[in-house]
Amino acid sequence: MATGARIAMNTAIAPMTTDVLTLSQLLSPSFPVGAFAYSHGLETAINDGLIEDADSLQDWLLALLEQGSLRADAVLLNAAYGSADPLIDASARAFASSSERLMETDLQGAAFCETVLAVWGHDLGRLCYPVAVGGIAAKLDLDVELATAMYLQATLGNLIAAAMRLVPLGQVDGQKVQAALKPFCTEIAAQLRDATLDDLHNAAWMSDIVAMQHETQYSRIFRS
């Protein structure tokens, strides 16, 4: 009995382990999408004093996860996982709140699609970043909830790394913020399983405004 149970458990875990490895490759900072070049408006928020330490950074990112662009990305990822309807990518573009936001999702998505085609042989076309991630997760039959949680974690990791270059925030503080936001990544991924375009919304207007203002910021090191 015990042996049988162990075998059953192992076969249940094995595909999930493979999923984790595939997703950690797709969403790794070394996957060539150029994520390090984008601050998502954080550069302006920090310049304006809206974010000045680990706490204010964590608050800002949590708002994006719960009510802003990161949640919207998770919705798009799930919608694209469930359907290959071109309306999903068109909606992702129409939902981009400014030209740099559009550039961010368009260029990262295009680079992601090119690499996926070269490595896995799946032609996704040219899709916005979360739509492309949802698309390949479906094609490779990866668990969508896991893909969403890991996408959110990776995107947060990139934004925290950007913030660490701009505010006096140590490596350890950055990791504390990342760890504190982890439960929200899993919670939101569970909530948004099977989400459709109808679940797309955003209220992070201040975040959108600083992303717009970044376009004319005098001195900047990030592309957004």
Next chain:
Amino acid sequence: MTAHFPIAPKQKLQRAHGVLNISAQQDVGGVSRLKNLRQQGSYRAIFPRTISGNVEAVIINTAGGVTGGDNFSTTAVAHENAGLSLTTQAAERIYRAPDKTAGLMKTSLSVQKDAQMYWLPQETILFDGSRLKRRLDVDLHANAKFLMVEPLVFGREASGETLRSGALNDRVCIAIDAQPIYLDRIKLDGDIASQLGRTAIANGARAMANIVMVDPNAKPLLDQVRALLPACAGASLLGDTTLVVRILAADSFVLRTAIVPILTLLTNNAVPKNWRL
């Protein structure tokens, strides 16, 4: 000894409804004229004389506001070459919903070839306990021009009205030949005032507006619009023809003060009179 009282019949709440259909076309002399007008229920439209050459419609809600279960619908069409400008006579007040039913406001706009439309309603004010579901669908021809503003005011704190509970489900979709080019969706529930206090959301602001212009000449206007913006606002260009502006303000008056100069620029000085400060 159990007394059997008849259960009081649930009181049916008075619901308001309004339907407005407006269309404008160009006459043989090249002047925009009203083509069709249908007004039903609590919606009326008046047409002040203007010098802009557009048909200007001012929408009046004779019910004096919107509450739960109300249903308002507006449809407007600018036919080929016509100019149609729509506004509201007053700010739209969204009152406490007596039950959990939302009030519904649905607007469908269509702008045909070489036509132009302005959708410039005054503020929508959400009172504590209000529930609103709103849809704005705009269908544009590839050679049409469109300008819109949607100012939202969350409570009226000067009158002690804080938005501690309520629900807003709002969607704006602008499409060219059925392809979405601009999509904005807001879903707020519960203690909205607290949520607006979050830095990345509204940083404590109680009023917000988005302005969208779709026009082949939008690009050169971007710098001029930016020069008019208050501190807490941004403008950007999506593609080469869609100009977007987002403004956050402490209250309705500050928001209006920011909006009027931008609309004055973008309408080439044809802002409806009731918008004036």
